[in-house]
Amino acid sequence: MTSQVSSTAEQADGALVGEQRTSGDGGPGKEVRRLDRVIIRFAGDSGDGMQLTGDRFTSETASFGNDLSTLPNFPAEIRAPAGTLPGVSSFQLHFADHDILTPGDAPNVLVAMNPAALKANIGDVPRGAEIIVNTDEFTKRPMAKVGYDSNPLEDGSLSAYNVHPVPLTTLTIEALKDFGLSRKEAERSKNMFALGLLSWMYHRPTEGTEKFLRAKFAKKPNIAEANVTAFRAGWNFGETTEDFATSYEVAPATAAFPTGTYRNISGNLALSYGLIAAARQADLPLYLGSYPITPASDILHELSKHKNFGVRTFQAEDEIAGIGAALGAAFGGSLAVTTTSGPGVALKSETIGLAVSLELPLLIVDIQRGGPSTGLPTKTEQADLLQAMYGRNGEAPVPIVAPKTPADCFDAALDAARIALTYRTPVFLLSDGYLANGSEPWRIPEVDELPDLRVQFATGPNHELADGTEVFWPYKRDPETLARPWAVPGTPGLEHRIGGIEKQDGTGNISYDPANHDFMVRTRQAKVDGVTVPDLEVDDPVDETGQGASTLVLGWGSTYGPITAAVRRVRGAGQRIAQAHLRHLNPFPGNLGEVLARYDKVVVPEMNLGQLATLLRAKYLVDARSHTQVSGMPFKAEQLAEVLKEAIND
Numbered sequence: 001m002t003s004q005v006s007s008t009a010e011q012a013d014g015a016l017v018g019e020q021r022t023s024g025d026g027g028p029g030k031e032v033r034r035l036d037r038v039i040i041r042f043a044g045d046s047g048d049g050m051q052l053t054g055d056r057f058t059s060e061t062a063s064f065g066n067d068l069s070t071l072p073n074f075p076a077e078i079r080a081p082a083g084t085l086p087g088v089s090s091f092q093l094h095f096a097d098h099d100i101l102t103p104g105d106a107p108n109v110l111v112a113m114n115p116a117a118l119k120a121n122i123g124d125v126p127r128g129a130e131i132i133v134n135t136d137e138f139t140k141r142p143m144a145k146v147g148y149d150s151n152p153l154e155d156g157s158l159s160a161y162n163v164h165p166v167p168l169t170t171l172t173i174e175a176l177k178d179f180g181l182s183r184k185e186a187e188r189s190k191n192m193f194a195l196g197l198l199s200w201m202y203h204r205p206t207e208g209t210e211k212f213l214r215a216k217f218a219k220k221p222n223i224a225e226a227n228v229t230a231f232r233a234g235w236n237f238g239e240t241t242e243d244f245a246t247s248y249e250v251a252p253a254t255a256a257f258p259t260g261t262y263r264n265i266s267g268n269l270a271l272s273y274g275l276i277a278a279a280r281q282a283d284l285p286l287y288l289g290s291y292p293i294t295p296a297s298d299i300l301h302e303l304s305k306h307k308n309f310g311v312r313t314f315q316a317e318d319e320i321a322g323i324g325a326a327l328g329a330a331f332g333g334s335l336a337v338t339t340t341s342g343p344g345v346a347l348k349s350e351t352i353g354l355a356v357s358l359e360l361p362l363l364i365v366d367i368q369r370g371g372p373s374t375g376l377p378t379k380t381e382q383a384d385l386l387q388a389m390y391g392r393n394g395e396a397p398v399p400i401v402a403p404k405t406p407a408d409c410f411d412a413a414l415d416a417a418r419i420a421l422t423y424r425t426p427v428f429l430l431s432d433g434y435l436a437n438g439s440e441p442w443r444i445p446e447v448d449e450l451p452d453l454r455v456q457f458a459t460g461p462n463h464e465l466a467d468g469t470e471v472f473w474p475y476k477r478d479p480e481t482l483a484r485p486w487a488v489p490g491t492p493g494l495e496h497r498i499g500g501i502e503k504q505d506g507t508g509n510i511s512y513d514p515a516n517h518d519f520m521v522r523t524r525q526a527k528v529d530g531v532t533v534p535d536l537e538v539d540d541p542v543d544e545t546g547q548g549a550s551t552l553v554l555g556w557g558s559t560y561g562p563i564t565a566a567v568r569r570v571r572g573a574g575q576r577i578a579q580a581h582l583r584h585l586n587p588f589p590g591n592l593g594e595v596l597a598r599y600d601k602v603v604v605p606e607m608n609l610g611q612l613a614t615l616l617r618a619k620y621l622v623d624a625r626s627h628t629q630v631s632g633m634p635f636k637a638e639q640l641a642e643v644l645k646e647a648i649n650d
Contacts, residue, residue, distance in 0.1 A: 030239070030244075030245060030246065030247060031245060031246045031247075032203075032246070032247050032248070032249055033246055033247075033248050033249070034248070034249045034250075034251070035248050035249070035250050036096060036097050036098060036250070037094065037095065037096030037097070037098070037100065037104075037250065038094075038095060038096075038108050038109065038202065038248065038250055039092065039093070039094045039103070039104035039105075039106065039107045039108045039109070040057070040092070040093050040107060040108070040109045040111070040198065040202075041090055041091070041092040041093075041107035041109070041110050041111070041121060041124075042054050042057075042090060042091045042092075042111045042113075042191075042194070042198075043088060043089070043090040043091075043110065043111065043112055043113065043117035043118075043120065043121045044088070044089060044090075044111075044112070044113030044114060044117045044134075044191070045082050045083060045087055045088070045089070045113065045114055045116065045117070046074060046075050046077075046079065046080055046087045046088070046089040047079070047082065048089070048113045048114075048190070048191055049188070049191035049192075050074075050089045050090060050091050050113070050191065051072055051074060051089060051091055052191065053091065053191045053192075053194060053195045054070065054072065054091025054092075054093060055091070056195055056208075056209045056212065057093060057195060057198060057199070057204065058070055058093055058264060058439060059208055059209075059212070059264060060199065060204040060205045060206070060208055060209060061093065061095045061204060061264075062262070062263065062264030062441060063205055063208055064204065064205055064252055065252030065253060065254065066095040066096060066097065066250055066251075066252055066253050067095065067096050067097075067098065067099055067100050067253040067256045067257070067440075067441060068093060068094060068095040068096070068100070068264070068439070068440060068441065069093075069094045069100055069101065069102055069103045069104075069438065069439075069440050069561065070091065070092065070093050070094075070103055070437075070438050070439045070440075071091070071092040071093075071103035071434070071437075071438055071634070072090075072091050072092075072437045072438070073089070073090045073091070073092070073378075073379075073633075074089040074090070074378050075087055075088070075089060075378065076294070076376065076377040076378045076379075083114055083115070083116050083137075083142045083145050083146070084116055084145060084146065085116050085119065085120050085146055087116065088116050088117050088120040088121070090117070090120075090121060092104065092107060095250060096250065096253060097250055097251040097252065097253050097254075097256075098253055098255070098256055099253065099256040099257075100565075101560075101561040101562075101564050101565045101637075102561045102562055102565050102634070102637055103438065103634075105636040105637055105638050105639075106124050106125065106126050106129075107121075107124065107125055107129065108126075108129050108130065109129065109130045109131075109132070109198075109201075110122075110125050110129065110130070110131045110132070111132045111194055111198065112131060112132070112133050112134065113134045113137065113168070113190070113191075113194070114134060114137035114138075114142055115137060115138055115142050115143045115145070115146050115148055115152075116142070116145070116146045118131070118133065118152065119146045119147070119148065122158075125161065127160040127161065128160070128161065128162065129161055129162065130161070130162045130163075130164065131158065131161045131162070131163045131164065132164045132166055132194070132197070132198075133153060133163060133164065133165050133166065134166065134167070134168040134169060134190070134194075135153065135165045135166065135167050135168075136167045136168060136169035136170050137169070138151055138152075138153055153165055164243055164244065165243075166197070166237075166243075168190045168193055168194055169187055169190050171193060171233065171234075171237060172186060172187065172189050172190040172192075172193045172230050172233070173186045173187065175193070175229055175230055175233035176189060176226050176229060176230060179222060179225070179226045179229070180222075181222075181226060185223075185226075186226070189226055189227050189229075189230035190230070192213070192227045192228075192230040192231040192234065193230045193231070193233055193234035193237070194234060195209065195231055195234060196230065196231040196232060196233060196234025196235040196236075196237070196238070197234040197235065197237055197238045197244075198234075199231075199234070199235055200234070200235045200236075200237075200238030200239055200244075200247060201238055201244065201247050201248060202247070202248050202249075202250065203247060203248070203249050206231070206232075206235065209231060210228050210231065213227045213228050213231070214228065257441065257443065258443065260443040260444065261443070261444050262441045262442060262443050262444070263441070263442055263444060264439050264440070264441060264442070265406060265407055265410075265439055265440070265441075265442040266298075266406055266436065266437060266438065266439040267403070267405075267406035267407075267409045267431055267435035267436045267437070267438060267439075268295070268296070268298040268299050268302065268367070268409070268431075268436040268437070269298070269302060270406055270407055270408075270409040270410040270413075270442060271299060271365065271403075271409040271410065271412070271413050271429075271431060271436075272298075272299050272302040272303050273410055273413075274409060274410035274411065274412065274413025274414050275288075275299075275303065275335075275337055275363070275413050275417070276303070276306055276309050276311060277410070277413075277414060277450055278335060278413055278414050278416075278417035278418075278453055279309070279310065279311070279335045279417075280309065280310075281414070281450050281451060281452060281453040281454070282335055282417065282421055282453035282454055282455060283454050284333065284334055284335040284455075285310045285311075285312065285333075285334045285335070286303070286309070286310060286311045286312070286334065286335050286337065287311075287312050287313075287314070287325075287326060287329035287330075287334040287335070287336050287337065288300060288303050288311070288312070288313045288314065288326070288337045288338070288339065289314045289316055289321070289322040289323060289324070289325035289326030289327075289329065289336070289337075289338050290313070290314070290315060290316065290322045290326075290337075290338055290339045290340070291315070291316050291317070291318055291319045291321070291322045291340070291344065292315065293319075293340055293341045293343070293344050294341065294369065294377040294378060295341065295367050295369055295377070295378065295433040295436045295437060296339045296340055296341050296344075296365065296366075296367040296436070298436065299339045299365065299367075300313060300315060300339060312329075312334075318347070319340060319344040319347035319348055320347055320348065320350075320351065322338050322340075322344075322348075323338040323348040323351040323352070323362075323364070324351055326338040326362060327351055327354065327355050327358070327360065327362055330355070330360040330361055330362045331358070331360055331489065331498075332488065332489060333457065333486070333488040333489075335361065335363075335417060335420075335421070336360075336361065336362050336363065337362075337363040337365060338362070338363070338364055338365070339365040339367070340364070340365070340366060340367075341366060341367050341368060341369045341377075342366065342368055342369060342371050342372075342375070342381075342383070342384045342387065343371070343373065343374065343375075344366075345364070345366050345384060345387055345388070345391065346387070346391070348364065349391050349392050349393075350392075350393075352364060352392055352396070352398065352426055353392040353393060353394065353396045353500075354500050355425075355426040356392070356396040356397070356398060356425070356426060356524060357396075357499075357500055357502075357503075358498050358499075358500075359424045359425060359475075359483070359484045359524070359527075360424060360425075360426070360486075361417075361420035361421045361424055361425065361426070361427075361486075362420060362425075362426040362427070363413075363416055363417060363420055363426070363427055363429060364388075364398075364426055364427070364428050364429070365429045365431065366384055366388060366428060366429065366430050366431070367431045367432060367433060367435075367436045368380070368381055368382055368383065368384045368430060368431070368432040368433065369381055369432070369433050370383075370630070370632045371383055371384075376632045378433065379433060379632025379633065380432045380433035380434035380435075380558070380607065380632060380633065380634060381432065381433070381607050381608065381630060381632065382430075382432055382556075382557055382558070382559070382606055382607040382608050382611070383607070383608040383609075383611065383630065384430060385400070385430065385556075385585065385608065385611040385612060385615075386611045386614070386615075388400050388428040388430060388585075388586075389585070389586055389615070394521075395521045395524070395525060396524075397524060397525050397528040397529075397586070398425065398426050398427065398428055398528065398586065399416075399419050399420075399423070399425060399427045399428070399528055399531050399584075399586050399587070400427070400428040400430060400584070400585040400586040401415055401416045401419070401427060401428070401429050401430070401583060401584060401585070402429075402430040402431070402556050402557040402582070402583055402585055403429075403431055403435060403557070403558075403583070404556075404557060404558065404560035404561075404581055404583065405435065405440060405558075405560060405561060406435050406436075406438050406439050406440050406442075407440050407441070407442035407443075409431055409435060410442065410445075412429060412431075412583065413429065414450065414451060414453070415583070416428075416429045417453055418451060418453055419531055421453055421455050422455075422481055422483065422531075423481050423482070423483050423527055423528070423530075423531055424483040424484055424486060425483075425527065425528065428586075430557060430585070431557075431558075432557060432558050432607075434558045434634050435557075435558045455486065457485075457486050457487065457488050457491070458472065458485035458486060458487040458488075458491070458494055459491065459494075460472075460493065460494070461493060461494075462476050462485060463476055463506070472485075472487065472493065472494045472495075472496055473485075473496075473506045473507055473508065474487065474496040474497075474498060474507075474508040475503060475504075475505055475506050475507065475508045476506050477523070481527070481530070482523060482526060482527035482530060483527065496508055497509070497510075502516070502517050502520060503520065504516055505519055505520060505523070528586065528587060529587050530587075531584075531587055533583075533584040533587060533588075533589055533590075534584075534589065535589050535590060535591040536580050536582065536589040536591055536592050536595055537580065538552070538578055538579070538580045538595055539567075539578065539579045539580070540552075540578035540579075541571075541576070543576070547576075548576070548578065548598075549576040549577050549578040549599070550576075550599060550600040550601065550648075551576075551577050551578065551599060551600065551601040551602075551603065551644070551647055551648045552577075552578045552579070552580060552595070552596070552598075552599040552601070552602050552603070553566075553567060553577060553578070553579050553580075553602075553603045553604075553605065553644055554579075554580050554581070554582065554596075554602055554603070554604050554612075554616075554624075555579075555580075555581050555582070555604070555605055555606070556581065556582040556583075556585060556606070556612055558607075558634065559581075559605050559606065559607065559634075559635060560581050561634075562605075562634055562635035562636065562637050562640050563579065563581070563605055563635070563640065564579065565637035565640075565641075566635075566637045566638075566640035566641040566643075566644055567579045567641075567644070569637060569638070569641040570641050570644050570645055570648070573641075573645070575645060575648055576648075577644055577648060578599065580595060582612070585612070585615075588619070592620070593619075593620045596616065596620050596622045596624075597620075597622070601625065601647055601648075601650070602616070602622055602623070602624045602625065603624075603625045603627060603643070603644060603647045604616065604624050604625065604626055604627070605627045605628075605629075605635060605640060605643070606626065606627075606628055606629075607628070607629055607630060607634070607635070608628060608630060609626075609628050609630065610626035610628050612624075613625070613626040625647060627640070627643050
């Protein structure tokens with residue numbers, strides 16, 4: 001889905017929901033209220049289709065023109081026991097008529113498909129919020145399974161909320177009674193009934209969802225029409241029932257973005273498109289050598305669909321084979337990529353070191369997740385930074401790039417490819433589960449806006465011996481970038497030897513000479529240190545006297561949204577604070593030391609135990625203050641705002 005929007009404006013993300021009573025076409029006797037933003041969370045059993053429901057509501061919201069941010073949250077188990085707390089799957093969507101940055105701290109609306117969903121999420125729901133509950137599931141056994149001694153819908157424990165009891169299962173089965181489906185088959189459509197109800201409540205478009213359902217179940221037209229019927233029944237229920245006397249409008253975010261064509265996009269999809277665009281701009285085939293691992297597998301799935309763009313994907317038997325094949329493709333002249341998460345990076349470390357030694361372009365995409373070991377496969381974390389920086393034997397420096405939002409994954413992929421191709425080096429791209437699965441509007445760029453990434457392969461000898469003989473030296477370097485020549489195997493006259501054992505400078509012959517090894521180690525480090533990265537931009541609004549803030553909050557990666565939302569709250573409360581965000585973590589921007597020295601206090605929020613702060617303290621000797629969280633969930637803006645206020649006032 002795409003939409004056209006124009007102009008720009010910035011409003012405080014996370015401000016209180018504003019209401020304006022309006023007349024409207026909300027159905028017979030219905031009131032329509034206009035809101036500036038809404039946070040909805042769909043929650044149910046992992047077999048209830050909550051991710052699909054959230055995806056469809058998000059797609060229609062994007063086509064309507066709202067700004068949005070999403071947070072899918074699902075179990076790691078392929079199929080956790082039905083009706084249990086570990087089996088709860090949820091999808092949170094924050095949409096607004098203005099620029100927003102996060103999926104929201106707490107839902108205004110919770111859709112709970114069973115007792116487990118209610119119990120797992122009620123702690124996040126603020127007083128006065130609306131809760132839509134599937135009453136059919138609140139029977140003795142499902143409630144006992146999650147520790148309810150009495151029915152929460154009847155014992156007064158939910159009196160602080162606006163509860164809407166809806167027999168979703170019964171209504172869905174009744175709506176589909178003419179389709180000849182079994183009860184179990186009909187029950188599967190209750191998520192579409194709930195989607196229809198919420199679509200009515202918030203005036204979402206419906207055509208796209210109906211088209212999607214007919215396409216998804218094209219080979220089972222009866223099932224397709226059953227889902228469409230359930231969806232329409234949910235809409236009609238909202239319009240006719242007395243329990244829902246009010247519906248809500250959230251206007252398109254027409255002033256939130258620069259002019260352009262937009263679509264909703266997840267981080268992994270944006271990253272996939274960025275890799276394809278990079279290969280096209282480099283005029284190289286794209287090769288992905290990968291082994292499936294959560295939450296990186298979607299990139300493999302997506303790239304496998306694009307053979308028409310010269311993409312070749314290889315699902316290897318393990319992580320080591322995946323990166324080995326990718327490195328071989330780099331040697332053969334492809335833009336080579338391997339995708340993984342933290343546990344896979346550990347397995348790939350020896351081959352990454354080989355790529356450092358061979359000095360070949362290779363992208364290592366790490367979609368970080370909770371660790372250590374298997375850890376929390378479906379939860380987010382930023383704890384692989386030091387592994388990316390140092391997780392290899394010997395001195396094996398690698399540039400590191402980190403996107404800040406789902407849409408920014410596209411640009412980060414192009415940037416990582418630029419560095420790899422220009423400097424002939426492996427490059428880490430550190431995304432995470434929050435970015436990978438979350439989504440937001442993305443302005444589709446024009447082709448002429450993309451960088452030119454074309455490279456020149458070696459075509460002939462590059463060195464003359466003392467006797468006048470012209471030869472090819474595989475490690476004769478570009479004086480500006482220190483990159484070695486890239487010679488495609490099979491090019492006549494450019495036969496050469498490369499390998500993992502230390503090589504003589506220039507010739508590439510095996511060398512055990514101490515002085516040569518010292519020179520090669522320092523040269524590889526100098527090459528990475530010399531990577532061109534933009535200076536760090538600082539957002540520090542000065543007052544009428546020209547005075548700036550004394551406190552800087554510095555982040556990297558996916559903390560951008562929560563940090564920026566928190567900064568808006570702090571400034572809205574009348575306090576001054578500066579903000580900067582790092583995309584390049586190795587090498588750091590050239591002006592980073594000067595920026596840090598300008599501030600009395602530097603606060604570094606991270607979803608780890610302070611890895612960036614450790615690097616900053618070591619390199620710049622600054623007292624960087626860590627604020628850390630490793631819960632598997634992103635920061636909440638309000639909590640982070642309080643931390644920043646305390647730092648300012650300390």
